[in-house]
Amino acid sequence: MTSMAESAILLARKQKNTRRELLKTIGAGAFVASLGACAPMPAGLSRYPRPYSRKPWVAPRISMDAVIREVVGHRPYRPSGFVVKGEQFDDKLVVHNYGHGGGGISLSWGSSALAVRETRGMPPGDVAVIGSGVMGLTSARLLQDAGWNVTIYAREVARHTTSNVAAGEWSPFSVYNPAYATPAFMAQLEWASRISHHAYTNLGGRDYGVSWMEAYTLSDSPIEETLGELADLFPYTASLQPGEHPFPSPYVHRQVTMKIEPAILLRRLTQDFLLAGGQVVVTDFADKSEVLSLPESVIFNCSGMGAAKLFDDVELTPAKGQLVYLTPDPDVDFWTVGGGEGLLYMLSRSDVLLLGGTFKLGDYTTHAEPQETERIVSEHRRIFSEFG
């Protein structure tokens, strides 16, 4: 297969190997010495980068008056991690690509690339994709690039999916429970993260709703570094000292990552899919036998939480998330996590100022809880009233 998926995998592997080999071969000391031996810097360029600096901070405007909507979504969470694998049912190949918990937007291109790889060696023909969320749309686009003729079958079109509820931080975490994840899954997670990161950096700009931003974690206790193998994907990671930031918390950690605005991304992917000749059929499959009676002999299962019913996945559990949307505040150019009671995050997007959140495992209810809205808004008001 010479698809985008395959070349993205190869490129990610090459980049990672190059970095590893470089570090292994020369070591930090040799690297610094080699810099010293370089030719003199051109006039006007400093040998050392200037310190990290930013525009003046602007505190977000937060009040109950500014609340536009409360939204709820169910992250499709599996303790042992998301599923990417082909499964044969008589003459039908089903490729599963679901269960991405709180990281599906981040992982989409990479996980879908791994899923499309399950068709390697097959001549492209008609293929069905179940689901019109981020996993269905990215799988469909990669399949189209590889020459397949794709029909998406979905109960909800993109704007009514969980994917459209996501906050939009590039952060492939909150995806599994370390107690249940195997080394094979950890390798799959790393591959999917790297390929996806690479793909999103290629889509930067307003068209796809992809931009870069600073994220600050606020805490009363020392913050543990948790980026692990993926640390190189987060530039300017640092612990800030008092006086280096305006937050009221004693411990503050910075990283720079991508902001992906789900509504823009999903709209654009749907357009791309239709322009490339794809078709969407709105339908609600009752069970596996209905899925397997589709005319296509290759079927991608990107049904998110739907896989619990369609393919009897008993591990799949919803993690209910509640967000509060406020009117947008375009002057705010950073986001925060933590800093008060319960799960908290503030993300400034072009469509809304978003406040979160909750992560309630096993909670299937779909209503917004007034006491959570009250906590989320009042805790953020407190954090930013002490800002400065």
Ligand SMILES: Cc1cc2nc3c(=O)[nH]c(=O)nc-3n(C[C@H](O)[C@H](O)[C@H](O)COP(=O)(O)OP(=O)(O)OC[C@H]3O[C@@H](n4cnc5c(N)ncnc54)[C@H](O)[C@@H]3O)c2cc1C
């Ligand atoms: C509050 C919240 C915040 C989040 N924040 C982030 C974030 O900042 N970053 C991040 O990376 N991720 C985030 N996520 C996670 C992310 O939203 C999910 O991992 C992702 O949307 C899963 O995408 P999906 O395409 O697999 O599923 P979905 O978007 O749920 O799409 C599933 C599709 O399958 C269809 N389907 C299901 N069952 C059937 C059926 N029986 N018949 C026909 N069609 C069916 C649905 O109609 C839908 O079209 C967040 C999630 C929530 C809830």
